[in-house]
Amino acid sequence: MAEKNEKVDFERSMQSLEKIVEALEGSELTLDEALKKYEEGVGLVRICQSKLSEAEKKIEVLTKALDGSFKKEPFEAEGAAVKGRKKKRDTDDGDAF
Numbered sequence: 001m002a003e004k005n006e007k008v009d010f011e012r013s014m015q016s017l018e019k020i021v022e023a024l025e026g027s028e029l030t031l032d033e034a035l036k037k038y039e040e041g042v043g044l045v046r047i048c049q050s051k052l053s054e055a056e057k058k059i060e061v062l063t064k065a066l067d068g069s070f071k072k073e074p075f076e077a078e079g080a081a082v083k084g085r086k087k088k089r090d091t092d093d094g095d096a097f
């Protein structure tokens with residue numbers, strides 16, 4: 001049940017943030033109103049970043065070991081995995097030529 005509330009909170013925060021951005025992009029706000037909206041937006045961004053960080057920490061990939069058992073490994077973002085492999089190839093390719 002907590003996960004559903006977290007998702008709703010994240011979704012609501014994102015929707016509110018989108019409305020704030022639209023309001024800031026318009027020209028109807030006074031400077032004081034724009035500053036208040038900006039402060040509110042910064043708070044919402046922090047909430048969203050926190051929720052995304054929590055979700056990232058919870059993600060784990062199950063990998064089947066050679067003996068048939070499963071082991072948990074931390075989720076590695078696709079971009080990070082590609083960068084790591086590229087660096088390894090770059091260092092290994094020096095001997096190939």
